[in-house]
Amino acid sequence: MPIPSKRVPNRENLADQLRAVRSETERLCVRLTPEDCQLQSMPDCSPPKWHLAHTAWFFETFILASVDPNFQPYNPHFNYLFNSYYDAVGTRWPRHARGLLSRPTLSEVYAYRHAIDEQILARMEAVDGRTFEAIAPFIELGLNHEQQHQELLLTDVKHAFGLNPLKPAYATVDCPALPSETSQRWVRFEPGVRQIGHSGGGFAFDNEGPRHNTYIGGFEIAVRSVTAREYLRFMEDGGYDRPEYWLSDGWAARQQNNWNAPLYWERTVSGWSLFTLRGMLELDPTQPVCHVSLYEADAYARWAEARLPTEAEWEIAATGREIAGNFLDSGLLHPHASESLFGDVWVWTASPYTPYPGFRYATGAIGEYNGKFMCNQMVLRGGSCVTPVGHIRPTYRNFFPPDARWQFSGLRLAKDFTA
Numbered sequence: 001m002p003i004p005s006k007r008v009p010n011r012e013n014l015a016d017q018l019r020a021v022r023s024e025t026e027r028l029c030v031r032l033t034p035e036d037c038q039l040q041s042m043p044d045c046s047p048p049k050w051h052l053a054h055t056a057w058f059f060e061t062f063i064l065a066s067v068d069p070n071f072q073p074y075n076p077h078f079n080y081l082f083n084s085y086y087d088a089v090g091t092r093w094p095r096h097a098r099g100l101l102s103r104p105t106l107s108e109v110y111a112y113r114h115a116i117d118e119q120i121l122a123r124m125e126a127v128d129g130r131t132f133e134a135i136a137p138f139i140e141l142g143l144n145h146e147q148q149h150q151e152l153l154l155t156d157v158k159h160a161f162g163l164n165p166l167k168p169a170y171a172t173v174d175c176p177a178l179p180s181e182t183s184q185r186w187v188r189f190e191p192g193v194r195q196i197g198h199s200g201g202g203f204a205f206d207n208e209g210p211r212h213n214t215y216i217g218g219f220e221i222a223v224r225s226v227t228a229r230e231y232l233r234f235m236e237d238g239g240y241d242r243p244e245y246w247l248s249d250g251w252a253a254r255q256q257n258n259w260n261a262p263l264y265w266e267r268t269v270s271g272w273s274l275f276t277l278r279g280m281l282e283l284d285p286t287q288p289v290c291h292v293s294l295y296e297a298d299a300y301a302r303w304a305e306a307r308l309p310t311e312a313e314w315e316i317a318a319t320g321r322e323i324a325g326n327f328l329d330s331g332l333l334h335p336h337a338s339e340s341l342f343g344d345v346w347v348w349t350a351s352p353y354t355p356y357p358g359f360r361y362a363t364g365a366i367g368e369y370n371g372k373f374m375c376n377q378m379v380l381r382g383g384s385c386v387t388p389v390g391h392i393r394p395t396y397r398n399f400f401p402p403d404a405r406w407q408f409s410g411l412r413l414a415k416d417f418t419a
Contacts, residue, residue, distance in 0.1 A: 008132075008133050008136060009136050009140065011124060011125070011132060014124065014136060014139060014140070015121055015124055015125070017143055018117070018120065018121065018124075018139065018143060019117075019121075021143045021146050021147060022055075022113065022117055022146065024150060024388070025051070025052065025055060025146060025149070025150055025153070026052070026110070026113070028150060028153055028154065029048055029052065029153075031170055031171060032048055032157070032170075034105075034106045036048065036157070036160075037049040037052075037106050038099060038102065038106075039099060039156075039157075039160040040096075040098050040099025040156075040160070041156070041159045041160040041163050042159065042406075043095060043096035044404070044406065045155075045156035045159050045160065045406070046095075046098050046152070046156055047098055047099050047101075047156075048153050048156070048157060049101075049106050049109055050082065050098045050101070051149045051152065051153045051156075052106075052109050052110070052113060053078065053081070053082045053104070053109045053112060053113075054082045054083075054084055054149065055113075055142075055145065055146045055149050056082075056109075056112050056113040056116045056117075057078055057079070057082040057083065058142050058145055058146075059116050059117075059120055059139075059142045060073065060074060060078075060116050060119075061079065061083075061086075061089060061365075062138055062141075062142065062365075062366055063120060063123075063135055063138050063139060063142065064116070064119055064120065064123065066135075066138070067123060067127070067131065067135060068123075074112055074115055074116065075104075075112070078104075078112070080092055080093055081093050081101060081104075085368065085372075086365045086368050087365075087368065088364065088365035088368065089365045120139070123135075124139070138366070140203050141203075141205075141366075141369075144203060144205070144391065145369075147387075147388040147391045148391075150328070150386075150388055151328070151384070151386050151387050151388065154170070154277065154328075154333070154386045155386065155406060155407055155408065156406075157170055157277070158170070158264075158275075158276075158277050158406075159406045161275070161277075162263075162264055162275045167275055167279055167280050168279070169277070169278050169279030170277040170278070170333070171277060171278060171331075171333060172278060172279075173278050173331055173332060173333060173334075175278075175332055175334065175336070182224065182339070184222055184223070184224065184230075184413075185222070185223045186220040186221065186222055186223065186415065187220065187221055187223060187317065188218070188219075188220045188417060189216070189218065189219055189220070189221070189313070189316060189317065190218055191215075191216060191217045191218040192215070192216065193213050193214070193215050194213070194214060194215075194216055194312070194316050195211055195212065195213055195214075196211070196212065196214055196311075196312050196315045196316065196395070197209045197210055197211035197212055197356055197395055198211060198393070198395040199211050204393065204395060204396075205369070205370055205396075205397075206359070206362060206369070206370055206371070207353075207355070207356075207359070207370040207371070207374075207397050208393070208395040208396065208397055209356060209359070209395075210356055210357070210358040210359065212356055212357050212358060214312050216310075216312055216313060216316065217416060218416065218417045218418060219309070219313050219414055219415065219416055219417065220414065220415045220416075220417055221309055221313060221314070221317045221412065221413070221414045222306075222412050222413045222414070223339045224288075224337070224338070224339045224412070225288040225289070225335075225344060225345055225347060225410050225411065225412045226288065226289050226300065226304075226410065226411050226412065226413065227285060227286055227287065227288060227289060227337070228272075228283055228284065228285045228286070228287050228288070228289045229285030229286065230289070230304075231262070231289040231292075231300060232272070232285065234299075234300050234303050234304070235260075235261060237303070239299060239300065239303050240254060240259060240260045240261075242303075244302075245299040245300075245302045245303050246295065246298075246299045246302075247295055247298055247299075249295070249402070249403075250293070250294075250295025250296070250298065250299060250402070250403075251295075253293070253295055253403045254295065254296075257403075259293075259296065262274075262289060262290065262291045262292045262296070262405070263291035263292075263405040263406060264276070264291050265283065266280075270282075271283065276333070276334045277333040277334065277386075278333060278334060281334075286337045287334070287335050287336065287337055288335040288336075288337065288344050288345045288410045289345075289410050289411070290335050290345050290408055290409065290410050291405050291406065291407070291408065291409065292348075292405060292409060292410060292411065293402060293403050293404060293405045293409070294348045294378045294400075294402035294403070294404075294409075295402055295403060296405075297348040297409075297410070297411035298348075298350075300411060301411065301413055304413060306413040306414060306415050307350065307413070307414055307415065307416075308348055308349055308350040308411060308412075308413070308414060309347075309349055309350065309412065309413075309414035310349055310350050310351045310414075311349040311351040311379045311381055311397065312351070313349075313414055314341070314347065314349055314381045314382070314412075315381070315394055315395060317341060318341045318342070318381070318382070318394040319394050321340075321341055321342075321394070323342050323392060323393070323394075324340055324342065324343075325338055325340035325341075325342040325343025325344060325383070326338060326340075326343040326344045326385045327342075327343045327383060327384075327385065327386075327387050327388065327389040327392070328385070328386050328387060328388045328389060329388070329389040330385070332385055333385060333386060334385055335384070335385050335408065335410070336385065341382055341412075342382050342383050342392055343382070343383050343384065343385060343387065343392075344384060344385055344408075344410070345382075345384050345385070345408050345409060345410030345411075346380040346381065346382055346383065346384050346398055346407060346408060346409045346410070347380060347381055347382050347409075347410055347411055347412045348378060348380055348409060348410075348411050349378065349379045349380065349381055350378075351378065351379045352377070352378060352379070353373065353374055353375075353377035353378060353379050353397065353399035354374050355371065355374055359371070373399060376401060377399040377400060377401055377402075378399065378400065378401070378402050379397050379398065379399050380398040380399065380400065380407075380409060381396070381397070381398065383396070384407075384408035384409075385408060386408055
């Protein structure tokens with residue numbers, strides 16, 4: 001559910017945005033074969049074909065069907081097949097079995113998308129001004145929802161390709177030379193009462209508000225993310241074998257899953273390599289470390305005699321900063337060294353994903369978008385190298401379980417200081 005905004009988007013501009021976002025999703029699939037689009041490598045991942053269909057289902061269900069009481073669905077079975085987690089909409093096909101859906105075919109899914117696009121655009125043009133004002137926030141929500149799935153699509157493809165012994169490359173990209181690694185520096189923030197959360201100007205998800213006061217103690221935050229070189233020192237110092245650095249649940253997860261390095265890292269005769277969307281690459285120690293769980297990030301921070309920032313600290317540090325960095329539009333598809341607070345890797349925070357003071361769940365099925373997950377999740381901030389440009393904000397709250405590693409997740413350190 002979007003946070004109510006005082007502005008109403010221009011009808012023509014919103015139609016252009018819809019065409020651009022919907023086309024981008026399909027552009028990301030051009031490099032994939034129909035067989036690739038069927039892959040589901042684990043229950044948390046979804047096949048590209050399912051992402052393509054689900055995002056069309058979202059527009060059909062929450063815009064077309066809600067505006068027209070006589071609306072006839074494109075295919076009455078698709079509500080069951082492509083509903084993700086909206087219990088109020090009805091029952092759904094099990095998440096872990098999405099890869100078993102060989103039908104509808106990929107071409108049928110594309111036909112479904114194009115038919116829904118035509119109907120959405122026609123409806124946007126035909127409705128009166130009051131109706132457009134009512135549906136525009138939900139169209140914006142659908143576009144931002146689809147951008148989330150663009151990132152998930154690439155993340156899921158990487159996981160599936162990473163399990164393949166052929167180690168196929170999603171794309172061949174020339175990566176620019178990395179700058180020399182800079183020594184870690186810190187930015188200090190004085191203690192006091194600050195405001196965080198979205199103010200309602202422009203689009204935001206409901207979990208980003210309400211804007212509210214929060215007290216922070218004095219803290220310092222690192223100017224860049226932790227690099228692979230720095231993380232290697234933790235590994236070489238026995239970090240994965242020293243329980244004193246680990247949370248209890250984290251140590252259990254490390255033992256159960258036999259973690260001894262970030263996901264996609266492989267030790268070779270000549271050193272460490274890692275799997276990327278560009279195939280196997282030699283590990284560049286100056287790049288931000290990526291694909292670590294909250295547990296690994298927290299263990300590293302303890303070892304480094306620091307801690308993870310809270311989400312309020314991260315947002316305070318990010319407020320007023322230019323939203324520039326390595327995002328999906330760069331085409332690199334891999335973290336790159338920079339001192340930006342945005343892009344490259346999502347950074348774990350020490351904050352559980354809970355409602356802000358004054359948060360209210362939206363009524364109806366659309367209220368299930370974010371609020372129902374406010375339990376057993378941790379907040380990440382900043383976006384990654386596969387986040388669509390323009391999708392991120394200083395107030396954006398991503399969230400995943402603390403053992404998740406397949407996302408482009410890294411870490412940035414923080415410290416306390418006394419004034």
